[in-house]
Amino acid sequence: MDDPHVRHLRRLFLAVVTGSFLFLIPWIAYLSVSLPSHHEVNQWRLAWVGFDGALIAAIGVTAVCAWRRRQIFIPWAIVTATLLCCDAWFDIVLDWNSDELIGSVITAVVAELPLAFLLLYVARKVLRLTVTIAWEQAGRSGPVPPLSRLSLLVLQEDEEGAPPGGDEEDGTVADRTTDRTAHDPDAGRPATAEGAGGDRRTCREDTDTDREHNDDHRHRPPRRSA
Numbered sequence: 078m079d080d081p082h083v084r085h086l087r088r089l090f091l092a093v094v095t096g097s098f099l100f101l102i103p104w105i106a107y108l109s110v111s112l113p114s115h116h117e118v119n120q121w122r123l124a125w126v127g128f129d130g131a132l133i134a135a136i137g138v139t140a141v142c143a144w145r146r147r148q149i150f151i152p153w154a155i156v157t158a159t160l161l162c163c164d165a166w167f168d169i170v171l172d173w174n175s176d177e178l179i180g181s182v183i184t185a186v187v188a189e190l191p192l193a194f195l196l197l198y199v200a201r202k203v204l205r206l207t208v209t210i211a212w213e214q215a216g217r218s219g220p221v222p223p224l225s226r227l228s229l230l231v232l233q234e235d236e237e238g239a240p241p242g243g244d245e246e247d248g249t250v251a252d253r254t255t256d257r258t259a260h261d262p263d264a265g266r267p268a269t270a271e272g273a274g275g276d277r278r279t280c281r282e283d284t285d286t287d288r289e290h291n292d293d294h295r296h297r298p299p300r301r302s303a
Contacts, residue, residue: 132160139196148207154200161193 118124135157142150165185172181205224212221221227 128160128164132157132164135160143199148203151200151204154196158193158196158200161189161196165189165193 135153139150139153139157142153165181168181168189169178169185172178201224205221208224208227209221
């Protein structure tokens, strides 16, 4: 885009995301050697109740968006699937040396992970269908590329301002011009001053010839009959 504000926001976003990625690499290495294997907390109940409350709220919003057929279902489905995967991870890891490990594994395998997979699958299908409809309405030809190779704002006008499918439209105009030229050889030929003047002189000479012919016919005496 040509908007400088949008370009600035894009650079800022890329800097924040890339910087976060680079920062987390040494941070994870530091945590792996510094965190203790055993740690007691006083807000264990609040942590899990708050997390499960956020998970239930996300599932409810996702269900409402799906019932109302709203496009915002896609990000909510991805958020809910992510929370489900996190729930399964922490349930299994934190119950690793306890008697509740089997229950956590069964819950993750039977409920949490299948529901997360279903939400991601449906979100991808809805996104794919939306892109396909927008692709067709924009006049694009050919199959829609995979989402992993589809650029952002691909349906926008290109840098030169040509509308989507500009090559096909240019080809159509060229074909129409070719058809007109084939039926009329003079069609599409640029008019020059000399050619225009020559046409006017020819028309003037034809008019003078017709006028002289009419004058001769008017003054010619009628033919006598025998």
